[in-house]
Every structure is written in C-alpha cells, then in structure tokens.
Amino acid sequence: MSRYDLIRIPLLKRALVSRWPQFLAQAAALGGFVVAILAGLWGTPVGSHNFGIVFVWIAWWALLMLAAVPLFGRGWCSVCPIPLTGEWLQRGAILRPRGRGLGLGKKWPTRFRNIWIQNGSFALVALFSAVVLTQPNVTALVLAAFFLAAVATGLLFERRAFCRYLCPVGGFIGLYSQLAPIEVRVKDRAVCAAHSQKTCYTGDAEGYGCPWQVFPGGLTKNTYCGACLECLRTCPENNVAINLRLPGGDLWQPAGRRMDEAFKAFIMLGSAVVYSAVMLGPWGALKSAAYAVGTWAWLGYAAAFIAFVFGVLPGAFALATLATLSVQPRAMQSWRKRFIIFAYALVPLGLAAWVAFSLSFVFANASYLWPALSDPLGRGWNLFGTAGLGWTPYLSSLVPALQVAVVAGGVGWASLTARRLAREAGGGRRQALPVVAFCVAVAGGLLWLLVG
Amino acid sequence: MRMIRRWWLPALIALLGPALVLAPAPLPAAPPTDRTFRIEARSFEYTPPTLAVNPGDRVTLELVSTDAAHGLYLDGYDLNVTAVPGQTARLTFTADKTGSFRFRCSVTCGPLHPFMIGKLSVGPNWLLWRGLGLAALASLAGLSVTRT
Ligand code: SF4
Ligand SMILES: [Cu+2]
Numbered sequence: 001m002s003r004y005d006l007i008r009i010p011l012l013k014r015a016l017v018s019r020w021p022q023f024l025a026q027a028a029a030l031g032g033f034v035v036a037i038l039a040g041l042w043g044t045p046v047g048s049h050n051f052g053i054v055f056v057w058i059a060w061w062a063l064l065m066l067a068a069v070p071l072f073g074r075g076w077c078s079v080c081p082i083p084l085t086g087e088w089l090q091r092g093a094i095l096r097p098r099g100r101g102l103g104l105g106k107k108w109p110t111r112f113r114n115i116w117i118q119n120g121s122f123a124l125v126a127l128f129s130a131v132v133l134t135q136p137n138v139t140a141l142v143l144a145a146f147f148l149a150a151v152a153t154g155l156l157f158e159r160r161a162f163c164r165y166l167c168p169v170g171g172f173i174g175l176y177s178q179l180a181p182i183e184v185r186v187k188d189r190a191v192c193a194a195h196s197q198k199t200c201y202t203g204d205a206e207g208y209g210c211p212w213q214v215f216p217g218g219l220t221k222n223t224y225c226g227a228c229l230e231c232l233r234t235c236p237e238n239n240v241a242i243n244l245r246l247p248g249g250d251l252w253q254p255a256g257r258r259m260d261e262a263f264k265a266f267i268m269l270g271s272a273v274v275y276s277a278v279m280l281g282p283w284g285a286l287k288s289a290a291y292a293v294g295t296w297a298w299l300g301y302a303a304a305f306i307a308f309v310f311g312v313l314p315g316a317f318a319l320a321t322l323a324t325l326s327v328q329p330r331a332m333q334s335w336r337k338r339f340i341i342f343a344y345a346l347v348p349l350g351l352a353a354w355v356a357f358s359l360s361f362v363f364a365n366a367s368y369l370w371p372a373l374s375d376p377l378g379r380g381w382n383l384f385g386t387a388g389l390g391w392t393p394y395l396s397s398l399v400p401a402l403q404v405a406v407v408a409g410g411v412g413w414a415s416l417t418a419r420r421l422a423r424e425a426g427g428g429r430r431q432a433l434p435v436v437a438f439c440v441a442v443a444g445g446l447l448w449l450l451v452g
Numbered sequence: 453m454r455m456i457r458r459w460w461l462p463a464l465i466a467l468l469g470p471a472l473v474l475a476p477a478p479l480p481a482a483p484p485t486d487r488t489f490r491i492e493a494r495s496f497e498y499t500p501p502t503l504a505v506n507p508g509d510r511v512t513l514e515l516v517s518t519d520a521a522h523g524l525y526l527d528g529y530d531l532n533v534t535a536v537p538g539q540t541a542r543l544t545f546t547a548d549k550t551g552s553f554r555f556r557c558s559v560t561c562g563p564l565h566p567f568m569i570g571k572l573s574v575g576p577n578w579l580l581w582r583g584l585g586l587a588a589l590a591s592l593a594g595l596s597v598t599r600t
Contacts, residue, residue: 134563284497396527404583415594
C-alpha cells in the first residue's frame with residue numbers, strides 16, 4: 001500500500017525532532033487542564049456555564065472525537081497533559097534526558113499487561129457519566145484523580161504505565177487510532193534488526209526509550225504507539241518514518257489479536273448506543289435514572305448498561321460468528337478465535353457511532369463555549385466580551401443528515417473489514433455475512449436513536 | 453461470494469445510492485389542519501415527549517413550565533419559546549418541513565438541562581428510511597469491494 005513519509009519534509013522533521021513545539025502544545029494543554037480543575041472546584045456549579053464542563057466535555061471532546069482521533073489517531077496522547085507531571089518526575093527532566101529521575105522504575109505486573117483495566121475504568125466512568133458530564137466539581141475530581149493516578153504510576157512504574165494500562169481515554173483512542181490515516185513506523189526492518197543497541201527502546205542522549213513500551217521496529221498497528229516521537233529522536237539510523245497512509249489497514253494485521261481488545265470494541269460501540277438513548281433521546285425517566293447515582297433507579301440503569309455492553313451486544317455478536325457458512329467448516333478458526341477476529345470489524349462502526357453521537361451533542365451545545373471563555377468561573381467576568389452571547393444550537397438542520405452519512409460510512413467500512421477478516425477466520429468471504437448483518441442491525445438501531 | 457456477480461452489485465449501488473439520497477419524498481396525503489399541543493416542561497423532561505403532526509399543519513405549542521423556567525428550541529425550524537412557571541407561552545408555526553425534529557430546553561434549568569429533549573415528527577421520517585437504506589447499501593458496497 002502506498003505511503004508518504006512526512007519526515008521527508010525538512011521543516012516538519014525539524015519541528016518534530018525538536019522538543020519545543022510539542023512542549024508548547026503540552027504546556028498549553030496542561031494550562032487548560034489545571035484551569036478546568038480549578039474552575040470545576042471553585043467556579044459556578046451550573047455546568048453549562050462552567051469552564052471545566054464546557055471546555056472538557058464540549059471543546060476537548062469535539063476536538064478529540066471529531067478531529068484528533070479520526071485524523072491523527074493517538075495524536076492527542078502526544079500532547080496530553082495528564083501524564084506529563086509524572087513523566088517529568090520519573091525522568092528528572094522536562095525536555096532532553098539529563099541526570100537521573102525519581103521514578104522507582106518497577107515493571108508493570110505481567111497479568112495486567114492488557115487493557116482489561118482500561119475496559120473497566122471506561123465502563124466505570126461511563127456509569128457515572130450523566131453526573132460527570134454535568135457537575136463541574138465531579139468533573140474536576142475525576143480529572144484530578146486521573147492526574148494523581150498518573151503521577152503515582154509514573155513514580156512507581158517504568159515508562160508510561162498509566163497511559164498503556166489504566167487511562168480510560170487512552171484505551172479507546174488506541175482502539176480507534178488503528179483507523180487513522182497516519183502512522184509511526186520504521187522505514188526498513190532490516191536496519192532495526194542489524195542495530196544491536198536498539199536505542200529507540202533503551203533511550204540515548206537524544207531521547208527516551210519508548211515510553212509506551214513498544215519496539216518501533218515491530219510496529220504493525222497504531223494501538224499502543226503514543227506518537228510521542230521519541231524514536232524519531234533516538235534512532236541513529238534515521239530509520240523512523242511518520243507515514244500518511246490509506247486508513248484502516250491496521251485492522252487486518254493478524255498479530256496481537258486479543259479478547260481484551262475485542263471487548264474494548266463492544267464497550268465503545270455499546271456505550272455510544274446507550275449514550276445516544278440517554279442523552280439524546282426523549283425519555284426523561286431514563287435521564288433521571290442515569291443521573292440519580294446511588295438510587296435504585298440508577299442501579300437498574302447501571303445493571304442494564306453493564307448487561308447490554310458486556311452481555312447482550314457481545315452475546316448477539318457471538319451468535320453471529322457462530323454461524324458456519326463456510327464451504328469447508330474444518331478449515332475455520334475456533335469459535336472463540338472467530339469472535340475475536342471479527343470484533344475488529346466493529347472498530348470503524350464504533351468510531352462512526354461516536355462521531356455521529358458527538359456531532360449532535362457538540363453542535364447543539366457549542367455556543368456555551370463563548371460565554372464560558374469570557375467568564376470561566378461564572379463570576380460575572382467578561383474577559384473577551386463574549387460573556388453575554390446566548391445559547392443557540394449550530395447547524396441543527398444539517399446535523400441529522402451528517403449523522404446518517406457518518407453511520408452509513410461506518411457500516412460500509414465495517415463490512416469491508418469483515419469481508420477481509422473472513423479470510424483470516426478461515427471461513428471464506430461468505431463467513432462475513434452474519435457479522436455484516438449484525439453491523440447493519442446495530443447501525444439501524446443507532447440511526448433510530450439519533451435521527452428517528 | 454458467488455451470488456454477487458462482479459458487475460451488477462456496483463451498478464446497483466451506483467444507481468440506488470444517489471436515488472436514496474436524492475429521491476423526493478412523496479407529497480403528503482392528509483389535508484392540513486390546525487393543531488394545538490399543551491406541553492408540560494419540568495426538569496428535565498417534556499410531557500408528552502413526542503408529538504406527531506402532518507406536513508402543512510398549523511401547529512401551536514403551549515409551553516407550561518411546572519417547576520422552573522424552561523424553554524423549547526425546535527431544531528431544523530430554529531424556533532424558540534421560553535416559559536416561566538404560571539404563564540403559558542405559545543409558539544405557532546406551519547409544519548412545512550418533513551421529518552423528525554428534536555426540541556430542546558433553551559433555558560439553563562439544572563444539571564441535565566443540555567439533555568432535556570423531546571421530538572416532533574412531521575409526516576414520515578424519510579431521513580431515517582434513507583439512512584437505513586444507505587446503511588444496507590453501504591454494507592453491500594463494503595462486501596463487494598475487491599482487492600482490499
Ligand atoms: S514507537 Fe516511538 S513514537 Fe511510538 S510510542 Fe514508541 S517511542 Fe513513541
Ligand atoms: Cu429545562
């Protein structure tokens with residue numbers, strides 16, 4: 001497949017190898033993060049006027065789901081403020097390597113070297129989402145908890161253990177980064193094989209060994225590459241490329257398929273459906289139940305959520321992958337293996353579901369940004385003269401059509417992927433049919449929730 | 453897949469796709485009438501949450517807030533009305549756009565305010581049907597792409 005290495009552009013290469021542009025972006029993000037926490041704790045309790053809520057759940061979320069993830073994959077991770085402080089302390093440096101850091105550098109326990117904890121942490125936050133999304137102080141506490149957990153993990157364990165194994169956001173960004181039209185890869189694997197020091201993994205005077213515990217020479221998919229660009233800095237052979245590529249090929253890579261990643265796909269697809277029902281639907285009782293944390297109604301909602309995401313959806317999918325339409329059933333992978341393989345077809349559908357959900361949520365509420373910018377704490381300030389701007393939804397007649405286009409596109413992409421995966425499942429292309437039917441059914445339900 | 457021959461599926465998709473997107477919706481059958489709905493707004497729901505009218509109907513919404521001030525902003529029509537408790541607010545318009553339209557609270561009324569949403573259907577929801585058709589068609593297209 002054709003690729004274009006952006007590092008061939010001299011100016012871009014200099015900008016990326018230099019630590020400054022990245023550092024400035026990180027510093028800006030860290031500033032926004034700190035202000036969001038402070039505003040959440042001491043600003044107005046009215047969510048739609050609080051900088052913390054508005055900037056995190058409208059501005060950041062829009063940037064992340066509508067731009068950063070689809071276009072740059074883990075691009076957000078390369079500027080994310082959450083792990084910075086922990087990383088600086090761990091390294092004892094902010095920019096280039098120097099001296100010794102404070103970290104204990106323990107190895108992350110082997111049995112947790114997967115994304116099950118991230119699956120759980122995302123589901124946990126999702127259960128409380130109606131509160132987290134609307135209560136400034138809860139958003140602030142959640143962000144602060146992420147921050148403290150990242151500092152603690154950075155000091156205790158080596159490299160970016162928080163990002164790889166704990167962060168609920170990092171889990172789904174990684175899943176969807178497989179679809180991005182951009183990738184960090186080595187130019188020539190033979191060069192890596194011959195390079196005995198592997199400075200990209202161990203680090204050298206120019207940069208740190210891969211914080212994401214990935215060996216760039218072995219990368220076949222974006223999932224765990226944080227696009228931090230350290231390997232670009234450490235590789236003495238100039239063997240690291242940042243390629244523009246046709247999106248989606250990562251899903252076809254048979255290496256590293258796992259049940260935890262498969263479940264990530266279900267959790268994300270399922271929560272997009274649930275969120276669309278709870279937040280965009282006309283059912284007041286459902287909204288109140290999701291909000292009333294601790295009550296029986298909420299317990300019922302939480303149980304239904306968990307059952308849908310971890311039971312109903314994967315269960316129906318398991319049935320779809322059980323169907324044996326193969327000409328030679330013996331040549332097929334086991335049922336469990338087929339379940340895992342085909343789950344990767346849900347990745348494009350899941351991203352489409354999130355984009356479609358976010359389109360409605362973001363455009364309806366984006367006009368809250370301008371007053372919150374001028375009056376971040378809700379104290380009657382007017383920093384930029386926009387405090388008085390009223391609320392009005394943007395593009396309210398266009399959004400439903402966009403959502404339809406996005407969901408249909410997601411189904412097409414999922415089918416294309418399923419067809420390709422059927423080969424790996426050993427069942428012939430016909431084997432993709434039940435999976436595609438599953439995708440069409442989920443998309444139909446989602447469309448009904450979004451534009452029905 | 454043997455049953456899908458090389459040429460006719462792409463041809464079908466190329467024909468049906470634009471047709472699904474562009475085909476005009478059939479004209480409404482029912483003659484337009486005047487309709488009035490009383491909508492009760494309280495944190496964070498509308499009662500009734502969904503309304504249905506025919507295209508061309510002259511619609512009057514009477515918004516009654518029962519706890520705090522609420523509003524009603526109608527997507528697609530870009531109309532807005534707000535009501536304080538004790539006073540009925542009215543909004544009259546001709547339902548000249550077909551489809552399903554969300555209406556949402558336009559007065560910050562509490563934590564779930566951004567999610568206080570109802571639905572107005574004007575005639576059949578062609579967008580949804582088109583969407584379902586497009587999704588089905590896209591799945592065929594995805595299956596029929598060769599050389600991936
Ligand atoms: S491979 Fe390079 S860019 Fe990717 S995570 Fe590792 S060090 Fe960062
Ligand atoms: Cu309201």
